[in-house]
Amino acid sequence: PTPTPTPTPTPTPTPTPTPTPTPTPTPTPPPVPTTGYTPMGVGGGGAMSGVSISPYANLWFVGTDMGTLFKSTDLGSSWTPVNHYQAVFNSDLNKAVSVGFDADGVTVFHAAAGINPRRSSDAGNTFSNISMGLATNELIKYWHSDSSNANVMYAGTTTGLLKSSDKGSTWSRITGITEAAVGTFIDQNSPTKRIYHATKTKVLFSDNGGASFATYYSPATAIRQFAGGSDISGVTLALTDSDGPNACTWVYSYLNDWGQNSIDQTVASCGYVWVNKNNVGFIKNAQTAGDHLKMAENDSTTIYTTGGKAWIRQYGTKVNVSHDKGGSWTLKLNQIDYDVAPFAPWPSTKLEYSAVALDIGWYDSGYESFAINQKNSNMVAGSGLFFMFSTLNGGDNWLAPFTKFAGTGTPTKGANWKSTGLEMTTVYKTKFHPNNPSLLYAAMADVSGVVSEDHGASFRITKVSYNSIYDYAFDPNDDLVVFAAAGAYHDFPNDWHANVVTGEGALFKSINRGRSWTRITPQDATYNRQFLSVGYDAMNDIIYGGTQEVGIISSADRGLSWSSNNAGLPAGNKIIPQIEIDPHTGNAYALLTGDAPSFTNQASTGVYFLDVQNHATSWVLLRGTVNYPPGADAGMKVWYYPTSFAIDFNTTAGANTIYLTDYENHGNWLMTGVWKTTNNGGTWNRVKQVTHATQVKIDPRDSNKIYVAAYHELDGTWGDGGELHSKDGGTTWFRNANPPLQANARGVTLDPSDPAKILYSYLGGGMLYGPNLNQ
Incomplete structure (x- = not known):
């Protein structure tokens, strides 16, 4: 037989990514975990962090300060807790790490408080330990996937950058990087698939798959956040500086009202946004930012910023969006507006309200975590000490994925709500009325309590003037009467x-x-x-x-x-x-x-x-x-x-x-x-x-x-x-x-x-x- 010649592969042109349409999730009934246990409650009212959005599936995660990692497979419409024997979350939210997603769509990575890294090969149902060679006191800060190569994952740490070429089975440390990681972005449209990596002092780049890095940019002040996006119109890099004294000058007029400590904390978590369009250099933007700066890797035009949770007047809940590479900005969310009298929440036509918001109050001051879909800039979510909000349309409308209104018409104070499974508040005890089994009370922390009049199908908040209701007692002859210890x-x-x-x-x-x-x-x-x-x-x-x-x-x-x-x-x-x-x-x-x-x-x-x-x-x-x-x-x-x-x-x-x-x-x-x-x-x-x-x-x-x-x-x-x-x-x-x-x-x-x-x-x-x- 005539030998078959070795084929010469045709070069693949650089792809032009098609913008991912905003998904419309199918309404989902209240979740029933495979174990048969149904969550009950009104949702919200507890601290959440590590919000995570998979760019490869309808898979989301979020953790709570009480130790549970929650999972959603329908873009946040319903949630189930990950079994504690598989994964937990850590109460130290300052070290919270979002879940990482491999490009295969099923492999995920988790490191509670940045330590004890674990990997799942079944979309977060089960986890096993992995060895990454972390140094003493080294913490993982974030995971970053190579969306065009499912074998490659990166982990930014407090002392460097790690890489895996086998879906996280083994890890190697990238030499020459010894500072804490701030952010990583891979330009999938670059001929060399350039990797940008930011530390507090510089932005680095690599054109050889991370084998070596060189300095791309060294700013005058510390870098606090870094993000990037690339598409047919070019590549955009964005960072935030640490020039809080100039960026947040508005705060000084509130010194007498808030005190020096609050002013200092606001300034310390504030800075300007800097934007680099098509490698012409970073230019300072008039926009300021607090704790978060986000971009999708396949969108060079859209940039999100948030305020800082340490900012006064709950300005930390503000989300601003630019759709022209930082040329202009639009306020897309401000949970509670301190600049009007009386204070007013974001309009209900744009923000989904909840029992906790209406009956307890809008108490979040910012976002413990804020995430974007790596390949869909329309999809972001942020979580705080009371709420989690998400948008599927670029911030025009915000959902409260932790709750579902159980009534009709406009939600009001005292209304009934159903659980979506994202329950993170403490319930001390539950009691049925002795002669009315449809009547169920739960004594709770932070939101006082909840009551159901339909045997747990829905609940409403029952609030006294103190943080916690610890106990109830009933008049067995009159189910309208109830006593509470608080x-x-x-x-x-x-x-x-x-x-x-x-x-x-x-x-x-x-x-x-x-x-x-x-x-x-x-x-x-x-x-x-x-x-x-x-x-x-x-x-x-x-x-x-x-x-x-x-x-x-x-x-x-x-x-x-x-x-x-x-x-x-x-x-x-x-x-x-x-x-x-x-x-x-x-x-x-x-x-x-x-x-x-x-x-x-x-x-x-x-x-x-x-x-x-x-x-x-x-x-x-x-x-x-x-x-x-x-x-x-x-x-x-x-x-x-x-x-x-x-x-x-x-x-x-x-x-x-x-x-x-x-x-x-x-x-x-x-x-x-x-x-x-x-x-x-x-x-x-x-x-x-x-x-x-x-x-x-x-x-x-x-x-x-x-x-x-x-x-x-x-x-x-x-x-x-x-x-x-x-x-x-x-x-x-x-x-x-x-x-x-x-x-x-x-x-x-x-x-x-x-x-x-x-x-x-x-x-x-x-x-x-x-x-x-x-x-």
């Missing part, structure tokens, strides 16, 4: 929030299902306290309140007058996280936890009983012998910090059986867990080691079925936790590993209408409703 400090009992606190708070009463509230405790030095618990004895018309400092108060005249109700409790500070009323007798039970941080009352903590039925006036501690946990280290003490208890009030025998959980926070290593007594507190035994348990429940249909919610160290180095349950009264235990949120379970509630369903609540994760595995 305070100004959130996140009890986490860390220092477990301590005794002289904080403001009150008990409230509503006669319209939380649409409005009346303060029923006096606003004076005695009763203006943080309240953690509330109980209502409907038989005797007595209201009880538990504080985070001065114990229990009560009122026998519907809140007209109050008195201390601490007889039988120890002297000193008293924290009462839970109060329960026996609906058959009116007898009251209250939990006294440790007086952190001193922990002087360890011998007196536990469940206290008030025999109202027999006219008792003094509480009795139901703590006889607390047996030392088998296998525990010697020399420890028990019950430094109880957190919850559960009693079965359905039978007389059930009332003698009490479960209690406690919380490790005083060096009592592996001494905490689930405790049980079957003789009304005469003898207690630990039936399960749990390190940070926060709530225990008994199934009212079967008192042998026990449920516990607890925080959990995912690596297993710090005891047990998670969503736990027992079928046999605590003899054996199982963990429900199906909900994607595994580290931050805070509460558990049984569905009174469906024994096959359960409702979990979470620290920074909202609520998940789904299968009850304890069947």
Whole structure:
């Protein structure tokens, strides 16, 4: 046979990219994760960062300061949490890193707070560790993909630039770059596919695939952001300088109103935009910028800037856009306008409103993260401490992808909303009304609380005058009546929030299902306290309140007058996280936890009983012998910090059986867990080691079925936790590993209408409703 000559390939012309049309996402029903757990809530109200938009699929990510990475596969219309065992987010939002996307459309990269890099080959469902050779204290700042070569990824770090040529399996350090990365741009239309890379002191370029870099531009001031875009009309580079004193001169006129520190912070995060068109040199623009500067790689004309989150007057929420390479700029978003009286939000015709915005307020000061679709300049998104907004049409209209209006017409304050799955607020506990299972209340941080009148299908915010509602109590005979315990400090009992606190708070009463509230405790030095618990004895018309400092108060005249109700409790500070009323007798039970941080009352903590039925006036501690946990280290003490208890009030025998959980926070290593007594507190035994348990429940249909919610160290180095349950009264235990949120379970509630369903609540994760595995 005649040898086949070696073919001579025809040179491929430089492509002229076609602008990507703005996608129109198909309306999506509320998400149901593959595990069967449906998120509930109104969305928003918590800090988000690391917003990420894939240029190769309809795949988005965003993280929360409470540790969860959320994923959307429909351009933000619906969200599901990534399982905590696969990936988490970090609470240090200053080090937050957006997810990176490989050009194959399915490989993604994640590094929470810039460390412990992980890679997913299935669009973020599962992740595995990768080794990148990071130096000590070196952090990843961003990922950047080569859109024309799916094998190539870059990672900008605090000390350089790394490159992978095999989709992240191995990484090499680009020599000669030792400064912190500011931004990277690849000109896909350049004959050499030129790479531009910016540090704080210079812009570099490479025409050999990153093998070597040379200096392209050295500015007089530090570079804060860098971006670039290229298309048929040429290449545009943009950067922001650090000339805040001149760029943000407007701030000085507000010195008397805001103070020097706020002025200094604004100036420090401000600078001018500089633009380089077709390599003719950088020219200073009149436009100023704060924290973010963005361009799509295939669009040389469109540039986005934002304000800075440290800027005063919430100017940090401003988004300006240029469509002529910086020649002119248009304000496309300003969440709340301080320059009009009264302050006004961006028009609802251009910005999708939410329950948090309407009922709580427009409190974001800027964007913790701001992202652009690398190949579609119409698509950007920004996230802050309360909200996330996205646009699919270049900023003409902004969506609130964390929520969905459940009503008709124009959204208003007090309206009903549905979850899109992006739930990042803390829900301390949930309660159904005892005689109306359609009525569900959630006690929450930051937004007070929410209530559903349709069994969780939709919710509305129920707001008191304090940050957190910790508990509710009901009138079983009137489902319009609800009581709330509230305070100004959130996140009890986490860390220092477990301590005794002289904080403001009150008990409230509503006669319209939380649409409005009346303060029923006096606003004076005695009763203006943080309240953690509330109980209502409907038989005797007595209201009880538990504080985070001065114990229990009560009122026998519907809140007209109050008195201390601490007889039988120890002297000193008293924290009462839970109060329960026996609906058959009116007898009251209250939990006294440790007086952190001193922990002087360890011998007196536990469940206290008030025999109202027999006219008792003094509480009795139901703590006889607390047996030392088998296998525990010697020399420890028990019950430094109880957190919850559960009693079965359905039978007389059930009332003698009490479960209690406690919380490790005083060096009592592996001494905490689930405790049980079957003789009304005469003898207690630990039936399960749990390190940070926060709530225990008994199934009212079967008192042998026990449920516990607890925080959990995912690596297993710090005891047990998670969503736990027992079928046999605590003899054996199982963990429900199906909900994607595994580290931050805070509460558990049984569905009174469906024994096959359960409702979990979470620290920074909202609520998940789904299968009850304890069947």
